[in-house]
Amino acid sequence: MGILDPGLTFTVLFSLVAGYFLASTFYQWQRLRHIPGPPLASLTYLWLGYSGWSGKQYEIHKVFGEKYGPLVRIGPNELSTDDPETVRRISSAKSPYPRSKWYDGTRFHPESDAMFSMIDPVIHDKYKAKTSHGYSGRETPGLESAIDEQIENLISLIRRKYVRKPGTSARVRPLDLSNVMALFTLDTISRISLGKEFGCLEREKDILGFFHTVDTFMPAMNVLGDVPWARKIVFSTLGIRLFGPKPTDKTGLGVMMKLTNDEVRKRYTGDVKALTDVLGSFRRHGLTETECQTEAFFMFVAGSETTSNTLTIILFYLIATPAAYQRFKNEVKAAVESGKASNPITAAEARELPYLQAVLYEGMRIRPSATGSFGKEVPPEGDTIHGYFIPGGTAVGPNLSSMMRSKALFGDDADIFRPERFLEVDEATCAEMKRNVELVFGYGRWMCAGKVIAFMELNKTIFELIRQFDFQLFDPKAGVNSCSHGSWVDKDFFIAATESDMFT
Numbered sequence: 001m002g003i004l005d006p007g008l009t010f011t012v013l014f015s016l017v018a019g020y021f022l023a024s025t026f027y028q029w030q031r032l033r034h035i036p037g038p039p040l041a042s043l044t045y046l047w048l049g050y051s052g053w054s055g056k057q058y059e060i061h062k063v064f065g066e067k068y069g070p071l072v073r074i075g076p077n078e079l080s081t082d083d084p085e086t087v088r089r090i091s092s093a094k095s096p097y098p099r100s101k102w103y104d105g106t107r108f109h110p111e112s113d114a115m116f117s118m119i120d121p122v123i124h125d126k127y128k129a130k131t132s133h134g135y136s137g138r139e140t141p142g143l144e145s146a147i148d149e150q151i152e153n154l155i156s157l158i159r160r161k162y163v164r165k166p167g168t169s170a171r172v173r174p175l176d177l178s179n180v181m182a183l184f185t186l187d188t189i190s191r192i193s194l195g196k197e198f199g200c201l202e203r204e205k206d207i208l209g210f211f212h213t214v215d216t217f218m219p220a221m222n223v224l225g226d227v228p229w230a231r232k233i234v235f236s237t238l239g240i241r242l243f244g245p246k247p248t249d250k251t252g253l254g255v256m257m258k259l260t261n262d263e264v265r266k267r268y269t270g271d272v273k274a275l276t277d278v279l280g281s282f283r284r285h286g287l288t289e290t291e292c293q294t295e296a297f298f299m300f301v302a303g304s305e306t307t308s309n310t311l312t313i314i315l316f317y318l319i320a321t322p323a324a325y326q327r328f329k330n331e332v333k334a335a336v337e338s339g340k341a342s343n344p345i346t347a348a349e350a351r352e353l354p355y356l357q358a359v360l361y362e363g364m365r366i367r368p369s370a371t372g373s374f375g376k377e378v379p380p381e382g383d384t385i386h387g388y389f390i391p392g393g394t395a396v397g398p399n400l401s402s403m404m405r406s407k408a409l410f411g412d413d414a415d416i417f418r419p420e421r422f423l424e425v426d427e428a429t430c431a432e433m434k435r436n437v438e439l440v441f442g443y444g445r446w447m448c449a450g451k452v453i454a455f456m457e458l459n460k461t462i463f464e465l466i467r468q469f470d471f472q473l474f475d476p477k478a479g480v481n482s483c484s485h486g487s488w489v490d491k492d493f494f495i496a497a498t499e500s501d502m503f504t
Protein backbone atom coordinates (compact mmCIF):
# COMPACT_ATOMS: atom_id res chain seq x y z
CA MET A 1 0.00 0.00 0.00
CA GLY A 2 1.59 3.30 -1.05
CA ILE A 3 1.70 6.35 1.23
CA LEU A 4 -0.17 9.42 -0.04
CA ASP A 5 2.02 12.43 -0.80
CA PRO A 6 0.74 15.21 1.58
CA GLY A 7 1.57 17.94 -0.96
CA LEU A 8 -0.34 16.15 -3.69
CA THR A 9 -3.27 15.43 -1.35
CA PHE A 10 -3.46 19.10 -0.41
CA THR A 11 -3.32 20.21 -4.05
CA VAL A 12 -6.09 17.78 -5.03
CA LEU A 13 -8.29 18.78 -2.10
CA PHE A 14 -7.68 22.47 -2.69
CA SER A 15 -8.48 22.09 -6.40
CA LEU A 16 -11.70 20.23 -5.58
CA VAL A 17 -12.83 22.89 -3.09
CA ALA A 18 -11.81 25.75 -5.41
CA GLY A 19 -13.50 23.99 -8.35
CA TYR A 20 -16.70 23.51 -6.35
CA PHE A 21 -16.62 27.14 -5.22
CA LEU A 22 -16.08 28.45 -8.76
CA ALA A 23 -18.74 26.15 -10.25
CA SER A 24 -21.34 27.08 -7.62
CA THR A 25 -20.48 30.79 -7.98
CA PHE A 26 -20.88 30.51 -11.75
CA TYR A 27 -24.15 28.59 -11.37
CA GLN A 28 -25.56 31.18 -8.95
CA TRP A 29 -24.38 34.08 -11.10
CA GLN A 30 -25.86 32.80 -14.37
CA ARG A 31 -29.34 32.06 -12.89
CA LEU A 32 -30.10 35.75 -12.55
CA ARG A 33 -27.52 37.27 -14.88
CA HIS A 34 -30.27 39.02 -16.88
CA ILE A 35 -31.22 41.23 -13.91
CA PRO A 36 -29.32 44.53 -13.56
CA GLY A 37 -27.56 45.50 -10.35
CA PRO A 38 -24.15 46.19 -8.82
CA PRO A 39 -21.78 43.64 -10.48
CA LEU A 40 -20.18 42.45 -7.22
CA ALA A 41 -23.60 41.72 -5.69
CA SER A 42 -24.27 39.02 -8.28
CA LEU A 43 -21.09 37.12 -7.38
CA THR A 44 -20.73 37.24 -3.62
CA TYR A 45 -22.63 37.95 -0.42
CA LEU A 46 -19.80 40.30 0.58
CA TRP A 47 -21.63 43.12 -1.22
CA LEU A 48 -24.99 42.58 0.54
CA GLY A 49 -23.27 41.95 3.87
CA TYR A 50 -21.23 45.13 3.52
CA SER A 51 -24.24 47.27 2.62
CA GLY A 52 -25.95 46.26 5.89
CA TRP A 53 -22.78 46.48 7.96
CA SER A 54 -21.71 49.88 6.65
CA GLY A 55 -24.58 51.83 8.23
CA LYS A 56 -25.26 53.27 4.76
CA GLN A 57 -27.75 50.62 3.67
CA TYR A 58 -30.41 53.25 3.07
CA GLU A 59 -28.16 55.55 1.01
CA ILE A 60 -26.82 52.63 -1.04
CA HIS A 61 -30.25 51.21 -1.95
CA LYS A 62 -32.02 54.57 -2.30
CA VAL A 63 -30.55 55.30 -5.75
CA PHE A 64 -31.21 51.88 -7.29
CA GLY A 65 -34.56 52.69 -8.90
CA GLU A 66 -33.05 55.54 -10.93
CA LYS A 67 -29.82 53.67 -11.61
CA TYR A 68 -31.02 50.17 -12.52
CA GLY A 69 -34.80 50.22 -12.88
CA PRO A 70 -37.63 48.65 -10.87
CA LEU A 71 -36.01 45.22 -10.36
CA VAL A 72 -32.43 45.01 -9.11
CA ARG A 73 -30.13 42.12 -8.24
CA ILE A 74 -28.70 42.78 -4.79
CA GLY A 75 -27.26 39.32 -4.02
CA PRO A 76 -26.43 36.01 -5.69
CA ASN A 77 -30.02 34.86 -5.03
CA GLU A 78 -31.63 38.17 -3.95
CA LEU A 79 -33.57 40.80 -5.87
CA SER A 80 -35.26 43.96 -4.70
CA THR A 81 -38.03 46.00 -6.27
CA ASP A 82 -39.19 49.55 -5.74
CA ASP A 83 -42.45 48.97 -7.60
CA PRO A 84 -45.41 49.11 -5.16
CA GLU A 85 -47.66 46.90 -7.31
CA THR A 86 -45.07 44.11 -7.40
CA VAL A 87 -44.61 44.31 -3.62
CA ARG A 88 -48.36 44.10 -3.11
CA ARG A 89 -48.77 41.19 -5.52
CA ILE A 90 -45.98 39.20 -3.87
CA SER A 91 -47.21 39.80 -0.32
CA SER A 92 -50.95 39.58 -0.89
CA ALA A 93 -53.01 37.13 1.14
CA LYS A 94 -53.42 34.84 -1.88
CA SER A 95 -49.82 35.01 -3.11
CA PRO A 96 -47.98 31.66 -3.41
CA TYR A 97 -44.73 33.32 -2.21
CA PRO A 98 -43.59 32.19 1.26
CA ARG A 99 -41.16 34.30 3.27
CA SER A 100 -37.51 33.76 2.30
CA LYS A 101 -34.96 32.21 4.63
CA TRP A 102 -33.77 35.74 5.45
CA TYR A 103 -36.39 35.69 8.22
CA ASP A 104 -34.57 32.82 9.94
CA GLY A 105 -32.07 35.50 10.87
CA THR A 106 -34.63 37.06 13.21
CA ARG A 107 -35.10 33.94 15.37
CA PHE A 108 -33.98 34.14 18.97
CA HIS A 109 -35.73 31.18 20.61
CA PRO A 110 -34.35 27.67 19.92
CA GLU A 111 -37.75 25.91 20.06
CA SER A 112 -40.35 28.46 19.12
CA ASP A 113 -40.77 31.04 16.36
CA ALA A 114 -42.29 34.46 16.84
CA MET A 115 -44.81 35.30 14.12
CA PHE A 116 -42.20 37.46 12.38
CA SER A 117 -39.88 34.51 11.71
CA MET A 118 -42.63 32.15 10.51
CA ILE A 119 -41.91 31.62 6.84
CA ASP A 120 -44.57 29.04 5.91
CA PRO A 121 -47.76 30.92 4.89
CA VAL A 122 -50.14 28.26 6.27
CA ILE A 123 -48.51 28.10 9.71
CA HIS A 124 -48.09 31.87 9.76
CA ASP A 125 -51.71 32.61 8.80
CA LYS A 126 -53.11 30.34 11.53
CA TYR A 127 -50.88 32.04 14.07
CA LYS A 128 -51.80 35.51 12.83
CA ALA A 129 -55.48 34.70 13.24
CA LYS A 130 -54.78 33.91 16.91
CA THR A 131 -52.71 37.01 17.64
CA SER A 132 -54.54 39.65 15.59
CA HIS A 133 -57.25 40.25 18.23
CA GLY A 134 -54.65 41.35 20.75
CA TYR A 135 -52.43 43.32 18.40
CA SER A 136 -55.25 45.18 16.68
CA GLY A 137 -56.75 46.51 19.92
CA ARG A 138 -60.07 44.67 19.35
CA GLU A 139 -59.64 42.76 22.61
CA THR A 140 -57.40 45.18 24.42
CA PRO A 141 -59.54 48.12 25.48
CA GLY A 142 -56.77 49.68 27.60
CA LEU A 143 -54.45 50.19 24.63
CA GLU A 144 -55.08 53.88 24.10
CA SER A 145 -54.97 54.81 27.78
CA ALA A 146 -51.73 52.80 28.17
CA ILE A 147 -50.17 54.96 25.44
CA ASP A 148 -51.57 58.13 27.04
CA GLU A 149 -49.91 57.24 30.34
CA GLN A 150 -46.54 56.87 28.69
CA ILE A 151 -46.94 60.16 26.78
CA GLU A 152 -47.64 61.79 30.12
CA ASN A 153 -44.42 60.29 31.50
CA LEU A 154 -42.53 61.56 28.46
CA ILE A 155 -43.88 65.08 28.83
CA SER A 156 -43.18 65.03 32.52
CA LEU A 157 -39.54 64.01 31.92
CA ILE A 158 -39.00 66.77 29.36
CA ARG A 159 -40.65 69.36 31.61
CA ARG A 160 -38.79 68.23 34.73
CA LYS A 161 -35.33 68.25 33.24
CA TYR A 162 -35.08 70.24 30.05
CA VAL A 163 -37.68 72.89 29.51
CA ARG A 164 -37.10 76.62 29.76
CA LYS A 165 -39.71 79.35 29.85
CA PRO A 166 -40.04 81.16 26.50
CA GLY A 167 -38.37 84.58 26.34
CA THR A 168 -35.84 83.89 29.10
CA SER A 169 -32.06 83.57 28.93
CA ALA A 170 -31.90 80.61 31.32
CA ARG A 171 -29.20 78.06 30.60
CA VAL A 172 -30.13 75.46 27.97
CA ARG A 173 -29.90 71.80 28.79
CA PRO A 174 -29.67 70.00 25.44
CA LEU A 175 -32.19 67.19 25.12
CA ASP A 176 -31.32 64.17 22.97
CA LEU A 177 -34.73 63.50 21.44
CA SER A 178 -33.53 60.28 19.78
CA ASN A 179 -32.70 58.93 23.22
CA VAL A 180 -35.98 59.87 24.92
CA MET A 181 -38.00 58.57 21.95
CA ALA A 182 -36.28 55.20 22.38
CA LEU A 183 -37.03 55.16 26.14
CA PHE A 184 -40.61 56.20 25.49
CA THR A 185 -41.33 53.48 22.92
CA LEU A 186 -39.78 50.77 25.08
CA ASP A 187 -41.84 51.86 28.08
CA THR A 188 -44.94 51.97 25.88
CA ILE A 189 -44.48 48.53 24.41
CA SER A 190 -43.65 46.99 27.80
CA ARG A 191 -46.72 48.65 29.30
CA ILE A 192 -48.87 47.29 26.45
CA SER A 193 -47.48 43.78 26.46
CA LEU A 194 -46.66 43.17 30.13
CA GLY A 195 -49.11 45.54 31.81
CA LYS A 196 -46.32 47.54 33.49
CA GLU A 197 -43.70 49.77 31.87
CA PHE A 198 -40.02 49.08 32.44
CA GLY A 199 -39.63 52.59 33.86
CA CYS A 200 -36.98 53.85 31.43
CA LEU A 201 -38.50 57.35 31.24
CA GLU A 202 -38.70 57.74 34.97
CA ARG A 203 -34.98 57.05 35.33
CA GLU A 204 -34.11 58.44 31.89
CA LYS A 205 -32.10 55.34 31.31
CA ASP A 206 -32.07 52.25 29.14
CA ILE A 207 -32.31 50.31 32.40
CA LEU A 208 -32.16 46.83 30.91
CA GLY A 209 -29.48 47.70 28.38
CA PHE A 210 -31.90 46.84 25.57
CA PHE A 211 -30.96 49.57 23.10
CA HIS A 212 -27.33 49.26 24.01
CA THR A 213 -27.42 45.55 23.09
CA VAL A 214 -29.60 45.94 19.99
CA ASP A 215 -27.61 48.91 18.64
CA THR A 216 -24.28 47.19 19.31
CA PHE A 217 -25.21 43.94 17.59
CA MET A 218 -27.41 45.32 14.81
CA PRO A 219 -24.62 45.65 12.18
CA ALA A 220 -23.43 42.08 12.80
CA MET A 221 -26.98 40.70 12.97
CA ASN A 222 -27.68 42.29 9.62
CA VAL A 223 -24.69 40.61 8.01
CA LEU A 224 -25.54 37.26 9.62
CA GLY A 225 -29.11 37.55 8.39
CA ASP A 226 -28.12 38.41 4.83
CA VAL A 227 -25.35 35.83 4.33
CA PRO A 228 -26.97 32.36 4.03
CA TRP A 229 -24.12 30.17 5.37
CA ALA A 230 -23.59 32.45 8.40
CA ARG A 231 -27.33 32.53 9.02
CA LYS A 232 -27.57 28.74 8.91
CA ILE A 233 -24.91 28.43 11.61
CA VAL A 234 -25.84 31.24 13.98
CA PHE A 235 -29.62 30.86 13.76
CA SER A 236 -29.73 27.07 13.89
CA THR A 237 -31.26 25.61 17.05
CA LEU A 238 -27.75 24.95 18.41
CA GLY A 239 -26.52 28.38 17.30
CA ILE A 240 -29.37 30.14 19.12
CA ARG A 241 -28.70 28.07 22.24
CA LEU A 242 -25.04 29.09 22.13
CA PHE A 243 -25.23 32.72 20.98
CA GLY A 244 -28.82 33.85 21.67
CA PRO A 245 -30.15 35.60 24.78
CA LYS A 246 -31.09 33.33 27.72
CA PRO A 247 -33.32 34.00 30.72
CA THR A 248 -30.36 33.11 32.93
CA ASP A 249 -28.22 35.99 31.58
CA LYS A 250 -27.31 38.69 34.07
CA THR A 251 -27.50 41.60 31.58
CA GLY A 252 -28.98 42.62 28.23
CA LEU A 253 -31.77 40.90 26.37
CA GLY A 254 -31.67 37.81 28.60
CA VAL A 255 -32.86 39.85 31.60
CA MET A 256 -35.73 41.14 29.52
CA MET A 257 -36.52 37.61 28.42
CA LYS A 258 -36.75 36.45 32.03
CA LEU A 259 -39.02 39.35 32.97
CA THR A 260 -41.25 38.53 30.00
CA ASN A 261 -41.33 34.80 30.77
CA ASP A 262 -42.29 35.48 34.41
CA GLU A 263 -45.04 37.86 33.40
CA VAL A 264 -46.42 35.44 30.82
CA ARG A 265 -46.36 32.60 33.39
CA LYS A 266 -48.63 34.68 35.66
CA ARG A 267 -51.09 35.03 32.76
CA TYR A 268 -51.20 31.25 32.33
CA THR A 269 -52.21 30.46 35.90
CA GLY A 270 -55.30 32.58 36.67
CA ASP A 271 -58.72 32.83 35.04
CA VAL A 272 -58.34 33.79 31.40
CA LYS A 273 -61.64 35.71 31.35
CA ALA A 274 -60.22 38.33 33.70
CA LEU A 275 -57.39 39.19 31.30
CA THR A 276 -57.98 42.20 29.05
CA ASP A 277 -54.47 42.81 27.77
CA VAL A 278 -52.51 41.61 24.74
CA LEU A 279 -51.07 38.56 26.48
CA GLY A 280 -54.49 37.58 27.79
CA SER A 281 -55.85 37.79 24.25
CA PHE A 282 -53.01 35.58 22.98
CA ARG A 283 -53.83 32.98 25.64
CA ARG A 284 -57.55 33.12 24.95
CA HIS A 285 -56.92 32.38 21.28
CA GLY A 286 -54.81 29.34 21.97
CA LEU A 287 -51.13 30.36 22.07
CA THR A 288 -49.19 28.02 24.31
CA GLU A 289 -47.22 29.52 27.18
CA THR A 290 -43.92 29.16 25.27
CA GLU A 291 -45.41 30.71 22.12
CA CYS A 292 -46.75 33.59 24.17
CA GLN A 293 -43.33 34.13 25.77
CA THR A 294 -41.65 34.20 22.38
CA GLU A 295 -44.22 36.54 20.85
CA ALA A 296 -44.23 38.92 23.83
CA PHE A 297 -40.45 39.16 23.80
CA PHE A 298 -40.42 39.80 20.08
CA MET A 299 -42.78 42.74 20.56
CA PHE A 300 -39.95 44.64 22.22
CA VAL A 301 -37.75 44.20 19.18
CA ALA A 302 -40.49 44.82 16.59
CA GLY A 303 -42.27 47.60 18.41
CA SER A 304 -39.62 49.82 19.96
CA GLU A 305 -36.78 50.68 17.59
CA THR A 306 -39.11 51.01 14.55
CA THR A 307 -41.54 53.39 16.26
CA SER A 308 -38.74 55.27 17.98
CA ASN A 309 -36.79 55.95 14.80
CA THR A 310 -40.01 56.97 13.00
CA LEU A 311 -40.89 59.45 15.76
CA THR A 312 -37.34 60.75 15.76
CA ILE A 313 -37.25 61.42 12.04
CA ILE A 314 -40.70 63.01 11.95
CA LEU A 315 -39.66 65.41 14.71
CA PHE A 316 -36.32 66.04 13.06
CA TYR A 317 -37.80 67.05 9.71
CA LEU A 318 -40.59 69.01 11.34
CA ILE A 319 -38.19 71.03 13.46
CA ALA A 320 -35.84 71.53 10.53
CA THR A 321 -38.62 72.77 8.20
CA PRO A 322 -39.93 76.08 9.60
CA ALA A 323 -42.91 76.37 7.20
CA ALA A 324 -44.18 72.90 8.13
CA TYR A 325 -43.48 73.42 11.84
CA GLN A 326 -45.46 76.67 11.91
CA ARG A 327 -48.35 75.27 9.89
CA PHE A 328 -48.58 72.26 12.18
CA LYS A 329 -48.45 74.46 15.28
CA ASN A 330 -51.35 76.48 13.87
CA GLU A 331 -53.32 73.28 13.34
CA VAL A 332 -52.66 72.13 16.90
CA LYS A 333 -53.72 75.53 18.29
CA ALA A 334 -56.90 75.63 16.20
CA ALA A 335 -57.82 72.07 17.20
CA VAL A 336 -57.39 72.83 20.90
CA GLU A 337 -59.24 76.15 20.76
CA SER A 338 -62.17 74.76 18.79
CA GLY A 339 -62.55 71.79 21.13
CA LYS A 340 -61.58 69.30 18.42
CA ALA A 341 -58.75 67.96 20.56
CA SER A 342 -59.35 66.51 24.02
CA ASN A 343 -56.56 66.51 26.54
CA PRO A 344 -54.81 64.20 25.69
CA ILE A 345 -55.96 64.00 22.09
CA THR A 346 -57.74 60.77 21.17
CA ALA A 347 -56.56 58.69 18.23
CA ALA A 348 -59.90 59.28 16.51
CA GLU A 349 -59.58 63.07 16.87
CA ALA A 350 -55.98 63.01 15.64
CA ARG A 351 -56.96 61.14 12.48
CA GLU A 352 -59.26 64.08 11.58
CA LEU A 353 -56.39 66.59 11.51
CA PRO A 354 -55.25 66.78 7.88
CA TYR A 355 -51.89 68.45 8.42
CA LEU A 356 -50.93 66.05 11.21
CA GLN A 357 -51.71 63.14 8.88
CA ALA A 358 -49.66 64.74 6.11
CA VAL A 359 -46.72 65.24 8.50
CA LEU A 360 -46.83 61.61 9.66
CA TYR A 361 -47.02 60.16 6.15
CA GLU A 362 -44.30 62.50 4.88
CA GLY A 363 -42.07 61.54 7.82
CA MET A 364 -42.57 57.80 7.19
CA ARG A 365 -41.86 58.39 3.51
CA ILE A 366 -38.80 60.62 3.70
CA ARG A 367 -36.94 57.96 5.68
CA PRO A 368 -38.69 54.59 5.91
CA SER A 369 -38.04 52.77 9.15
CA ALA A 370 -37.19 49.33 7.78
CA THR A 371 -34.27 49.15 5.36
CA GLY A 372 -33.58 45.38 5.49
CA SER A 373 -34.22 42.72 2.84
CA PHE A 374 -37.66 41.32 3.89
CA GLY A 375 -37.46 38.93 0.91
CA LYS A 376 -40.26 36.61 -0.19
CA GLU A 377 -39.42 33.46 -2.12
CA VAL A 378 -40.46 32.93 -5.74
CA PRO A 379 -42.54 29.69 -5.92
CA PRO A 380 -40.92 26.62 -7.59
CA GLU A 381 -42.48 27.22 -11.01
CA GLY A 382 -40.87 30.69 -11.23
CA ASP A 383 -42.49 34.04 -11.95
CA THR A 384 -42.22 36.92 -14.41
CA ILE A 385 -41.58 40.33 -12.92
CA HIS A 386 -41.21 43.44 -15.08
CA GLY A 387 -40.66 41.25 -18.12
CA TYR A 388 -37.85 39.21 -16.51
CA PHE A 389 -38.31 35.50 -15.84
CA ILE A 390 -37.29 34.78 -12.22
CA PRO A 391 -36.51 31.16 -11.33
CA GLY A 392 -38.13 29.51 -8.30
CA GLY A 393 -36.30 29.91 -4.99
CA THR A 394 -35.13 33.48 -5.70
CA ALA A 395 -35.79 35.97 -2.88
CA VAL A 396 -37.54 39.21 -3.89
CA GLY A 397 -37.84 41.98 -1.32
CA PRO A 398 -39.09 45.57 -1.29
CA ASN A 399 -36.62 48.38 -1.80
CA LEU A 400 -38.47 50.89 0.36
CA SER A 401 -35.55 53.30 0.40
CA SER A 402 -35.83 53.79 -3.36
CA MET A 403 -39.63 53.48 -3.54
CA MET A 404 -40.26 56.24 -1.00
CA ARG A 405 -38.04 58.66 -2.95
CA SER A 406 -39.67 57.86 -6.29
CA LYS A 407 -40.44 61.00 -8.28
CA ALA A 408 -43.05 59.11 -10.29
CA LEU A 409 -44.95 58.21 -7.11
CA PHE A 410 -44.46 61.34 -5.01
CA GLY A 411 -43.51 64.20 -7.35
CA ASP A 412 -40.32 65.78 -8.64
CA ASP A 413 -39.48 67.19 -5.22
CA ALA A 414 -39.65 63.75 -3.55
CA ASP A 415 -36.20 64.36 -2.03
CA ILE A 416 -37.44 67.06 0.31
CA PHE A 417 -39.81 66.98 3.30
CA ARG A 418 -43.02 68.67 2.19
CA PRO A 419 -46.22 67.39 3.87
CA GLU A 420 -48.29 69.59 1.54
CA ARG A 421 -47.80 67.01 -1.24
CA PHE A 422 -50.59 64.95 0.37
CA LEU A 423 -52.96 67.91 0.61
CA GLU A 424 -52.70 69.50 -2.81
CA VAL A 425 -53.76 66.44 -4.82
CA ASP A 426 -57.27 65.07 -5.31
CA GLU A 427 -58.66 62.57 -2.80
CA ALA A 428 -57.98 59.49 -4.94
CA THR A 429 -54.33 60.46 -5.57
CA CYS A 430 -53.82 61.25 -1.89
CA ALA A 431 -55.27 57.86 -0.92
CA GLU A 432 -52.97 56.12 -3.41
CA MET A 433 -49.90 58.01 -2.13
CA LYS A 434 -50.75 57.07 1.45
CA ARG A 435 -51.33 53.45 0.43
CA ASN A 436 -47.85 53.42 -1.06
CA VAL A 437 -46.28 54.98 2.04
CA GLU A 438 -48.00 52.35 4.19
CA LEU A 439 -45.85 49.73 2.48
CA VAL A 440 -43.24 50.68 5.09
CA PHE A 441 -45.31 48.34 7.30
CA GLY A 442 -45.23 45.51 4.77
CA TYR A 443 -48.39 44.30 3.07
CA GLY A 444 -51.08 41.63 2.93
CA ARG A 445 -50.61 38.48 4.96
CA TRP A 446 -47.20 39.62 6.23
CA MET A 447 -48.23 43.15 7.15
CA CYS A 448 -46.99 44.53 10.46
CA ALA A 449 -49.28 43.31 13.24
CA GLY A 450 -48.50 46.39 15.33
CA LYS A 451 -49.53 48.94 12.69
CA VAL A 452 -52.57 50.10 14.69
CA ILE A 453 -50.47 50.52 17.81
CA ALA A 454 -47.72 52.32 15.88
CA PHE A 455 -50.16 54.77 14.26
CA MET A 456 -51.74 55.47 17.64
CA GLU A 457 -48.33 56.24 19.14
CA LEU A 458 -47.28 58.45 16.24
CA ASN A 459 -50.53 60.44 16.11
CA LYS A 460 -50.80 61.11 19.80
CA THR A 461 -47.12 61.70 20.58
CA ILE A 462 -46.42 64.18 17.78
CA PHE A 463 -49.56 66.17 18.59
CA GLU A 464 -48.99 66.26 22.34
CA LEU A 465 -45.30 67.19 22.12
CA ILE A 466 -46.03 70.17 19.88
CA ARG A 467 -49.02 71.17 22.04
CA GLN A 468 -46.77 71.31 25.09
CA PHE A 469 -43.38 72.45 23.82
CA ASP A 470 -41.43 74.37 21.26
CA PHE A 471 -38.31 72.74 19.92
CA GLN A 472 -35.30 74.08 18.06
CA LEU A 473 -32.17 72.28 16.93
CA PHE A 474 -29.47 72.82 19.54
CA ASP A 475 -26.76 72.88 16.88
CA PRO A 476 -28.32 72.93 13.40
CA LYS A 477 -25.03 71.86 11.76
CA ALA A 478 -24.99 68.67 13.81
CA GLY A 479 -28.47 67.42 12.84
CA VAL A 480 -28.94 63.80 13.87
CA ASN A 481 -26.43 60.99 13.65
CA SER A 482 -28.11 58.02 11.91
CA CYS A 483 -26.95 54.65 10.60
CA SER A 484 -29.08 52.06 8.80
CA HIS A 485 -28.50 48.36 9.36
CA GLY A 486 -31.89 46.82 8.59
CA SER A 487 -33.43 49.38 10.90
CA TRP A 488 -32.08 52.76 12.02
CA VAL A 489 -29.82 53.58 14.90
CA ASP A 490 -30.33 57.30 15.66
CA LYS A 491 -28.12 59.17 18.06
CA ASP A 492 -27.31 62.71 19.19
CA PHE A 493 -30.42 64.52 18.03
CA PHE A 494 -29.94 67.43 20.40
CA ILE A 495 -32.60 70.08 20.70
CA ALA A 496 -33.46 72.96 23.01
CA ALA A 497 -36.98 72.79 24.47
CA THR A 498 -39.13 75.63 25.76
CA GLU A 499 -42.68 75.70 27.08
CA SER A 500 -44.97 76.29 24.12
CA ASP A 501 -46.02 79.92 23.72
CA MET A 502 -49.16 78.80 21.93
CA PHE A 503 -51.67 79.44 24.69
CA THR A 504 -50.03 82.38 26.49
Ligand code: HEM
Binds near residue numbers: 189303
Ligand atom coordinates in the same frame (compact mmCIF):
# COMPACT_ATOMS: atom_id res chain seq x y z
C1 HEM B 1 -43.45 52.71 12.76
C2 HEM B 1 -43.44 51.55 13.35
C3 HEM B 1 -43.33 50.21 12.68
C4 HEM B 1 -42.90 49.87 11.43
C5 HEM B 1 -42.39 50.80 10.33
C6 HEM B 1 -43.01 48.43 11.30
C7 HEM B 1 -42.66 47.71 10.17
C8 HEM B 1 -42.81 46.34 10.04
C9 HEM B 1 -42.42 45.57 8.88
C10 HEM B 1 -41.75 46.14 7.64
C11 HEM B 1 -42.74 44.27 9.11
C12 HEM B 1 -42.44 43.06 8.23
C13 HEM B 1 -43.38 42.87 7.08
C14 HEM B 1 -42.97 41.72 6.19
O1 HEM B 1 -42.50 40.70 6.68
O2 HEM B 1 -43.13 41.84 4.97
C15 HEM B 1 -43.34 44.21 10.43
C16 HEM B 1 -43.81 43.05 11.02
C17 HEM B 1 -44.26 42.99 12.30
N1 HEM B 1 -44.37 44.03 13.21
FE1 HEM B 1 -44.03 45.97 12.82
N2 HEM B 1 -43.51 47.93 12.48
C18 HEM B 1 -43.71 48.98 13.35
C19 HEM B 1 -44.21 48.90 14.64
C20 HEM B 1 -44.60 47.75 15.27
C21 HEM B 1 -45.14 47.66 16.61
C22 HEM B 1 -45.41 48.86 17.52
C23 HEM B 1 -45.34 46.34 16.88
C24 HEM B 1 -45.89 45.66 18.12
C25 HEM B 1 -46.77 46.09 18.87
C26 HEM B 1 -44.98 45.58 15.70
C27 HEM B 1 -45.09 44.22 15.56
C28 HEM B 1 -44.85 43.52 14.39
C29 HEM B 1 -45.09 42.09 14.25
C30 HEM B 1 -45.62 41.16 15.32
C31 HEM B 1 -44.73 41.76 12.94
C32 HEM B 1 -44.83 40.38 12.26
C33 HEM B 1 -46.11 40.35 11.40
C34 HEM B 1 -46.34 39.05 10.67
O3 HEM B 1 -45.45 38.22 10.62
O4 HEM B 1 -47.44 38.86 10.14
N3 HEM B 1 -44.52 46.47 14.76
N4 HEM B 1 -43.37 45.49 10.97
